[in-house]
Amino acid sequence: MSFPWAEQYAPKHPFMRYMDEKLPLPRLVFNAVGGGYPVPRNLNYFWNFGVLAGAALMIQIITGIVLAMHYAANAGVAFDSVEHIMRDVNSGWLLRYAHANGASMFFIVVYLHIFRGLYYGSYKAPREMVWLLGLVIFLLMMATAFMGYVLPWGQMSFWGAKVITGLFGAIPLVGEPIQTWLLGGFAPDNAALNRFFSLHFLLPFVILGVIILHIWALHIPGSSNPTGVAVKGPQDTVPFHPYYTAKDGVGLGVFMIVFSLLLFFAPNFLGHADNYIPANPLSTPAHIVPEWYFWPFYAILRAFTVDFILPAKLWGVLAMFASILLLFFLPWLDKSPVRSGNYRPLFKKFFWFGLIPCVLILGYCGGAPAEEPYVMISQLASAYYFAHFLIILPIISKIERPLPLPNSITESVLAKHTDGTLGDATPAPAA
Structure with missing residues (x-):
């Protein structure tokens, strides 16, 4: 959405003027998250979760890239390679736990983000595309998380892969061929592990691309707000920076504190003990469950x-x-x-x-x-x-x-600072 009263980017340094002419990346950032993007002045902390989801994704990408340098996508050594990361790689335990618990934190903030959208009607016109792209991100997250859960190749990883891919076998006519195609065989093994590892590494970057589209779609109508009424003029908005960058900074600080408490004091709280047992196709766990964020489904x-x-x-x-x-x-x-x-x-x-x-x-x-x-x-x-x-x-x-x-x-x-009345509200x- 074009706001006529939005602050215009005007670089003063000669080098920044040169950059603006040749590659206007600073202008793009300024208009996306700086003073050039006015936002409603009444946003509360429920509007922090989009930024927190972005921070969680970056944690996953950074830790995932380093973990991929030491992981071996082979059914014979995958479990041992994870133990090697935990025990022998410098700070490997920290990277592995940060990646595993980062996924849980990612889903927590995304679920809160979705429920905020449901309560405040953020899915309604003119923001339908923002909502639809958000759901695409959610589906990609679920696929990425499922494939990542398989990689440690513990008991729950193996049997989770067998049960979830087995769901496709219920589809008439084409179900079993699809299941075989997904696994690269008739049961989870080397082929499935290689495919899941490749896709698990690739999909976060696809998610990042869809997030860019998500933000782009958001900037066309502008941000929603707790009242749901449209912006009427400059008096209804403030620049995103510094007002909401500061507010997002507070939210990010709380997020990192909670994440650190989980990471350092209860790193296995959201995991499953059976996944510390090597995968055994001949021994079915008594109770097969996916990760907690899939439980409702x-x-x-x-x-x-x-x-x-x-x-x-x-x-x-x-x-x-x-x-x-x-x-x-x-x-x-x-x-x-x-x-x-x-x-x-x-x-x-x-x-x-x-x-x-x-x-x-x-x-x-x-x-x-x-x-x-x-x-x-x-x-x-x-x-x-x-x-x-x-x-x-x-x-x-x-x-x-x-x-x-x-x-x-x-x-x-x-009205919050007066007697609570809204004057001529209709x-x-x-x-």
């Missing part, structure tokens, strides 16, 4: 236990993929003209007391054994998850009576 997969027209396994696979794909249609499922959940009382209740507990319950059941009562609870939670987006949200958008919106961002900010929908 794993619970949906296991919720289908009865064959009905199609095999239960196929229903589970379809539901698992549908649970993510339906988010791509969210901008058109929620037809409410009001973006922010702060002004949607009915939506707020179903969000905080319906969707959030539902996802947490699915996560808990996904990590629990595939037995009762967890299977039944997974079935109920899965049913509510789909009902929330496909039934409840469209009905709410039609029957809900939103609260009065502020006339501008500035008005909402100033219930007009967000622009």
Whole structure:
């Protein structure tokens, strides 16, 4: 979005003027994250998670490149190469733990980023493309994380690869050829390990490219804000730098403290003990589970236990993929003209007391054994998850009576410092 009141880049040093003429990279940075990019003045700390996700990705890329120098993608020595990194490589334990726990931190901030978007309506026009590209990033993250989980070649790595790739075998006609093509054989072995390692190394750079598109798409309409109302003029904005670079710096400091506590005091807290046992195709673990950030989807997969027209396994696979794909249609499922959940009382209740507990319950059941009562609870939670987006949200958008919106961002900010009234605020929908 072009803001007429945005500060213009005007280099003063002769060398910077030369650079601006020949390769305007400083101008690009200035307009993207500097004073040339005005942002709403009322952004809260929920808007920090995009920057934190970028920081987590850079941690993964840097540590991953160094780890790849010492890792051997061969089923005979992969497990030993990881132990070599942990025990013999200088600071190898730090790099390996930083990479493993960095993945968890990456998913934590991305999940918070997604739920912020869901609550504040960041998926609505004119930011549909920003939302869609964000979901593409999420899918790429899931693929990258799954392939990375296989690389240590422990028990959970091997059997996780066998179970997840086995899901494709449930697809009629083409399922088994796809599964064989993915693995390069009939079971996880050297071919699968080499393919997963190559893709695990490549995909973070693909994610980085899509993030650039994500940011580019964001800069066209501009950032959303907690009220959901559109920017009306220069009084509603402040330059991104120094106001929000400072705020992001605070968030990054908190992120690094939490990350350091996890890294140095509980590096195996989010992992699985069975992955410190070398992969054994002849010994099936008692309880096969993926990493914690896949648990909600794993619970949906296991919720289908009865064959009905199609095999239960196929229903589970379809539901698992549908649970993510339906988010791509969210901008058109929620037809409410009001973006922010702060002004949607009915939506707020179903969000905080319906969707959030539902996802947490699915996560808990996904990590629990595939037995009762967890299977039944997974079935109920899965049913509510789909009902929330496909039934409840469209009905709410039609029957809900939103609260009065502020006339501008500035008005909402100033109201916090007065008596709390919004003057001539009207219930007009967000622009």
